[in-house]
Amino acid sequence: MKPPPFEYHAPTSVDETCSLLGSLEEAKVLAGGQSLVPLLNFRLARPAHLIDINRIDGLDRIYERDGGVAVQALARQAAVEDSELIARICPLLKDAMRLVAHRVIRNRGTVCGSLAHADPASELPAILLALGGNVTVVSRRTQRVIAADQLFTGVFETSLAADELLAEAWFPAFSGPSAILEESRRHGDFALAGVVRAGDALALFGVASRPVLADRRDPTHGLQPSGDLEATPDFRMHLVRVLTEKAFAA
Amino acid sequence: MKVNGVSHPAPTDPRRLLSDHLRHDLGLTGTHVGCEHGVCGCCTVLLDGAPVRSCLMLAVQAERHEVTTIEGLARDQAPLHPVQQAFHECHGLQCGFCTPGFVMSVVGLLAQHPSPSAQEIEEGIAGNLCRCTGYASIRRSVLRAAALSSPLVGKRRDGAE
Amino acid sequence: MTTRWFGAPVQRVEDDRLLRGHGRFTDDIGEDALECCFVRSPYAHARIITSIDAAAARAMPGVVAVYTAADLPFGGVDLPLLIPHPNLTHGRTQRCLASDIVRYSGEAVAFVVAENRYLAEDAAELVQVEYEPLPVVITPEVAARAEHLVHSDVPGNIAAEMLQEVGDVDAAMAAAPRRKRLRFRYERGAASPMEARAVWARWSSDEHRLTVYDSTQSPTSIRGGLAVLFSLPESSVDVIAPDVGGGFGPKIMLFYPDELLVPYAAMQLGRPVKWTEDRQEHFTAVNQERGQVHEVEVGFDDEGRLLALQDDFLHDGGAYTPYGIILPIITSAQVPGPYRIPNYRVRFRDLYTNAVPTSPYRGAGRPHACFVMERTLDAIAADLGIDRIEVRRRNLIQAGDFPYDVGVAWQDGNTVVYDSGNYPVLLDKAIALLGPKPAGDHVGMGIGIYVEGTGVGPYEGAHVQVLVSGKVVAATGIPNQGQAHATVWAQVVADELGVDVKDVEITSGDTRRFPWGVGTFASRGAVTAGNAMHVAARMVADKARQIAADHLEADPADLELAGGRVRVKGSPDRGMPLGAVAVLSNPVRYAFGGGTEAATQFAAKPRPGPPLQDGEQPGLEATGYYSPPGSTWASGCHAAYVRVDPKTFRLEILKYVVVHDCGRVINPLVLQGQIEGGVAQGIAGAFYERLAYDEDGQLRNASFMEFLMPYATEIPAIEIDHIETPSPLNPLGVKGAGEAGVIPVGAVIGSAIEEALGVPITEMPLSPLKLYELSRAHPT
Numbered sequence A: 001m002k003p004p005p006f007e008y009h010a011p012t013s014v015d016e017t018c019s020l021l022g023s024l025e026e027a028k029v030l031a032g033g034q035s036l037v038p039l040l041n042f043r044l045a046r047p048a049h050l051i052d053i054n055r056i057d058g059l060d061r062i063y064e065r066d067g068g069v070a071v072q073a074l075a076r077q078a079a080v081e082d083s084e085l086i087a088r089i090c091p092l093l094k095d096a097m098r099l100v101a102h103r104v105i106r107n108r109g110t111v112c113g114s115l116a117h118a119d120p121a122s123e124l125p126a127i128l129l130a131l132g133g134n135v136t137v138v139s140r141r142t143q144r145v146i147a148a149d150q151l152f153t154g155v156f157e158t159s160l161a162a163d164e165l166l167a168e169a170w171f172p173a174f175s176g177p178s179a180i181l182e183e184s185r186r187h188g189d190f191a192l193a194g195v196v197r198a199g200d201a202l203a204l205f206g207v208a209s210r211p212v213l214a215d216r217r218d219p220t221h222g223l224q225p226s227g228d229l230e231a232t233p234d235f236r237m238h239l240v241r242v243l244t245e246k247a248f249a250a
Numbered sequence B: 001m002k003v004n005g006v007s008h009p010a011p012t013d014p015r016r017l018l019s020d021h022l023r024h025d026l027g028l029t030g031t032h033v034g035c036e037h038g039v040c041g042c043c044t045v046l047l048d049g050a051p052v053r054s055c056l057m058l059a060v061q062a063e064r065h066e067v068t069t070i071e072g073l074a075r076d077q078a079p080l081h082p083v084q085q086a087f088h089e090c091h092g093l094q095c096g097f098c099t100p101g102f103v104m105s106v107v108g109l110l111a112q113h114p115s116p117s118a119q120e121i122e123e124g125i126a127g128n129l130c131r132c133t134g135y136a137s138i139r140r141s142v143l144r145a146a147a148l149s150s151p152l153v154g155k156r157r158d159g160a161e
Numbered sequence C: 001m002t003t004r005w006f007g008a009p010v011q012r013v014e015d016d017r018l019l020r021g022h023g024r025f026t027d028d029i030g031e032d033a034l035e036c037c038f039v040r041s042p043y044a045h046a047r048i049i050t051s052i053d054a055a056a057a058r059a060m061p062g063v064v065a066v067y068t069a070a071d072l073p074f075g076g077v078d079l080p081l082l083i084p085h086p087n088l089t090h091g092r093t094q095r096c097l098a099s100d101i102v103r104y105s106g107e108a109v110a111f112v113v114a115e116n117r118y119l120a121e122d123a124a125e126l127v128q129v130e131y132e133p134l135p136v137v138i139t140p141e142v143a144a145r146a147e148h149l150v151h152s153d154v155p156g157n158i159a160a161e162m163l164q165e166v167g168d169v170d171a172a173m174a175a176a177p178r179r180k181r182l183r184f185r186y187e188r189g190a191a192s193p194m195e196a197r198a199v200w201a202r203w204s205s206d207e208h209r210l211t212v213y214d215s216t217q218s219p220t221s222i223r224g225g226l227a228v229l230f231s232l233p234e235s236s237v238d239v240i241a242p243d244v245g246g247g248f249g250p251k252i253m254l255f256y257p258d259e260l261l262v263p264y265a266a267m268q269l270g271r272p273v274k275w276t277e278d279r280q281e282h283f284t285a286v287n288q289e290r291g292q293v294h295e296v297e298v299g300f301d302d303e304g305r306l307l308a309l310q311d312d313f314l315h316d317g318g319a320y321t322p323y324g325i326i327l328p329i330i331t332s333a334q335v336p337g338p339y340r341i342p343n344y345r346v347r348f349r350d351l352y353t354n355a356v357p358t359s360p361y362r363g364a365g366r367p368h369a370c371f372v373m374e375r376t377l378d379a380i381a382a383d384l385g386i387d388r389i390e391v392r393r394r395n396l397i398q399a400g401d402f403p404y405d406v407g408v409a410w411q412d413g414n415t416v417v418y419d420s421g422n423y424p425v426l427l428d429k430a431i432a433l434l435g436p437k438p439a440g441d442h443v444g445m446g447i448g449i450y451v452e453g454t455g456v457g458p459y460e461g462a463h464v465q466v467l468v469s470g471k472v473v474a475a476t477g478i479p480n481q482g483q484a485h486a487t488v489w490a491q492v493v494a495d496e497l498g499v500d501v502k503d504v505e506i507t508s509g510d511t512r513r514f515p516w517g518v519g520t521f522a523s524r525g526a527v528t529a530g531n532a533m534h535v536a537a538r539m540v541a542d543k544a545r546q547i548a549a550d551h552l553e554a555d556p557a558d559l560e561l562a563g564g565r566v567r568v569k570g571s572p573d574r575g576m577p578l579g580a581v582a583v584l585s586n587p588v589r590y591a592f593g594g595g596t597e598a599a600t601q602f603a604a605k606p607r608p609g610p611p612l613q614d615g616e617q618p619g620l621e622a623t624g625y626y627s628p629p630g631s632t633w634a635s636g637c638h639a640a641y642v643r644v645d646p647k648t649f650r651l652e653i654l655k656y657v658v659v660h661d662c663g664r665v666i667n668p669l670v671l672q673g674q675i676e677g678g679v680a681q682g683i684a685g686a687f688y689e690r691l692a693y694d695e696d697g698q699l700r701n702a703s704f705m706e707f708l709m710p711y712a713t714e715i716p717a718i719e720i721d722h723i724e725t726p727s728p729l730n731p732l733g734v735k736g737a738g739e740a741g742v743i744p745v746g747a748v749i750g751s752a753i754e755e756a757l758g759v760p761i762t763e764m765p766l767s768p769l770k771l772y773e774l775s776r777a778h779p780t
Ligand SMILES: Cc1cc2nc3c(=O)[nH]c(=O)nc-3n(C[C@H](O)[C@H](O)[C@H](O)COP(=O)(O)OP(=O)(O)OC[C@H]3O[C@@H](n4cnc5c(N)ncnc54)[C@H](O)[C@@H]3O)c2cc1C
Pocket: A028, A029, A030, A031, A032, A033, A034, A035, A036, A037, A038, A073, A099, A100, A101, A102, A105, A108, A109, A110, A111, A112, A113, A114, A116, A117, A119, A121, A122, A123, A124, A164, A165, A166, A167, A188, A189, A190, A191, B037, B038, B039
């Protein structure tokens, strides 16, 4: 379980990162490494180039803008968890952190990395979706904003192009009734099924190829979850109904 | 990179994991490797004071940073660090393979929550697997470590009171 | 013997080193060793078509050697069958590296040696093997149907079959007022110690000496085997199990291919060689356990008394039977547990499947046995509408019944005879400790009582020596994997020699220090090596009294060992330090320091005649052995309250209590740790962990992400109480305690969930998904 060979790049600016991403084939961004390095160790990922963005200074800010909070690419999940700003204007995001892996992993893992990784069972993409947030991506070519409902396209797939860096995520302020509930086998594990409630909005995770918005009155409508060792499609649908009911009962 | 206060030249092979670099290049074999995919926590070290998985970092990434391993908590002949001392008193280890990782995680936990609640303890040590103890003695160790680390007890340990 | 240390909660002497990161595990040993990687079969059953092509791998820079079966002098030899048995009519073992047919996914095919593991893994990817897949046999039920064979020359896939009967089951069953048929299933499980396996070897051609570090539970056997394989005298082979990061059974298995290949490569290449298993390969390279399917028939009366029990079970042996049929033998023997069953018949078939071989994992065949018996009693209670506890009470063996002969075969070749115990008291205490049922819906109570045959032979030995400094060193052959051997044996020795426990240093599992012995397994360390320590230390104490008596001009019978001195009872000022006795024990010509001038030839002579008289040996040391006449039988009762969320099927263990009896307790702190850890493994195996093989024989959850070893958040606090019924079989009165915690947990959790949710529980492990499906199938 050792990483396969790759060429290592450690740019110190966003510009440099973009030009590397724009010029190298089969390159991957290395942020917190909490998803990518396990994949390297299992040799399930074999990028030719690894672009480590951790040496870029000033890319770890968490700041208020446009009636919400922006979280930059190197802001660690632990920093988001501890941020007073986030506790104040987007408490749902803070609450969700407890469910994302473990503190030691959150010390390294980034919010943007989790969004870019787009694990369908991951909490943060569903939060972004439920809140109607967006991400800003940059490349040598352009800078653009992708709304949450346009970002996640499939299992571990996003609408980011290969040369784009997810520079920051933006979560709108939200102080209405909210909840994130999930069923996982162990504390900190990915969810068998999970729901995020933000006011009347409902996002589901772990039950489709990507996080999806759903109607609270019929949350499993149109859902076709896959089955695995810990949950059949049927059990996932059941959990979605149970969790949705709980989320809106609170 | 600095490891336990000592500067070391940058590792040469970019794909070398920090865990392997510490263990096999620097001879700091107290950091253990139990899974190499981030689940067991045996490889936990402090990076600039905060616990992280050394199996999920490339050694080159530790450049310009400070790494503290279990060997760096208490110098050779010095008394044990309060967290280590607590594990000893509460029989918080059996085979000792998971122990360095637990100790480093608990150092981080107590920095975050000096008087942790029961739930903070549970969640603070969840993330580290132990196959021997069943965790009961580790929970007791964390409580004891919090007591030993409190300023009052700290003073007594230094003989100031 | 003064028992100053025995029984005291002495804090562990091994901790300091481990806490500072100064432990020494096999992979910690470097010395510029070459590193290795296996090429393993991706198929569960396949024929290797062409010869294996390793040319590209060999040509890779940094690669030192690639071995296939064809490259090995022992490539065509089957690995040893460790425990032959007359009923094992079709025993089969694998070869070091497969060259013809592979029979489980993970079986080793080639072995790459390179400058480091990274390069070895790169090269392993270049080794070309062409496979022709063969039909796969997975699960014991499929194996029993024998539509396909795992070994073409083993009919029915049956490695072994064994039938035992006590009494007349057919007659008793026919006459029984009530009968019930039940079916129970236990899936495979894995020990998963936090340290995977590792082997390091160095060949010194100058000294003609092979040194091997191995994370094994039996260094003495490894040494014996290597000496045979390489035609070396045993005295030229040193095997050391240094610190080992947990064993729990699979590390008693030998020889794993690496245990031969690493020393072989070191001898061939003239450089130290090391192989460290990674977690992924650990899942398919290391033996597993637990797969069994039981068909039970029980006959009982209207009061719930057992009249006859018949159990016919299938045991999932995996692809090979290197460890023999110990597991199903233990299960057969342990089904009756603490209950009187006048007529008992048990038959098993040990079946080959295309999965990793099975050998003992903590509990070793007992968790299944306990599950079968306890679930059967619950079924009887439900049938009759009698309280579950009452049914148990009516069937327990009573305190006056010992020794109690069960009449079936035991794993040491004897029959099962319980030496001592008090099962009714265990039950009463557990119920009292459990207390009233918590309020609320979907709360269930579970209970399980078990016995455990511990401390099996054949023997262990120990060497104890007092140094001229007064410190004591002691060694035994069996290694330590976290059970605090260095502390508990120091307690035994310290009492005998009247020294402080901190002044006793124990070495274990190092054949350089003690070459004889068997290993650590079957909860046998305290009984076998503990008593050997006691025997050896007593011999040293006797010798110390004898030598001191000459110098103090006293009768040895009037001397005692206390406070690090040998002194006259009643006048403690008349005495001498133990270190001084050690000096005198070795008459010298040259004073080399350490007070040895007292033993030189011009020093005062204590007695006439030659310095060493007939039969005397120099040194204040002795070697002692202990060979148990039979197993010691520990026992216990666990009980729990659980709550199951009827919607999410989350399990919450509200209270878990244990009352345990392992005879005399050497160190309650250590014992508590053993039980807490055992129960946690039991809970893990009952509700979290499973080995998910698909029909193609692929293990689908070979990582810690998917094999759900619980964290602290999943394991509750456990309340423990003890009783002590000393074993009459050994001088210390001790019984084993290492495996006990795990045994009844499946039965307890299963019983409690059955009550909480109102669904029948007949299998292990469970999960929220399984409970969801059960509750759909059995709507209330
Ligand atoms: C034991 C364990 C348990 C976990 N449990 C959970 C859990 O319960 N829930 C959960 O959500 N996550 C979990 N994780 C994953 C963790 O949250 C990761 O940190 C996160 O998914 C990825 O963030 P990262 O910064 O570590 O990204 P990396 O691992 O560095 O990268 C992940 C992927 O995203 C890409 N990427 C990263 N950043 C960018 C960027 N800025 N622009 C473009 N591409 C980028 C990388 O190229 C890579 O493909 C767990 C991880 C572990 C090891």
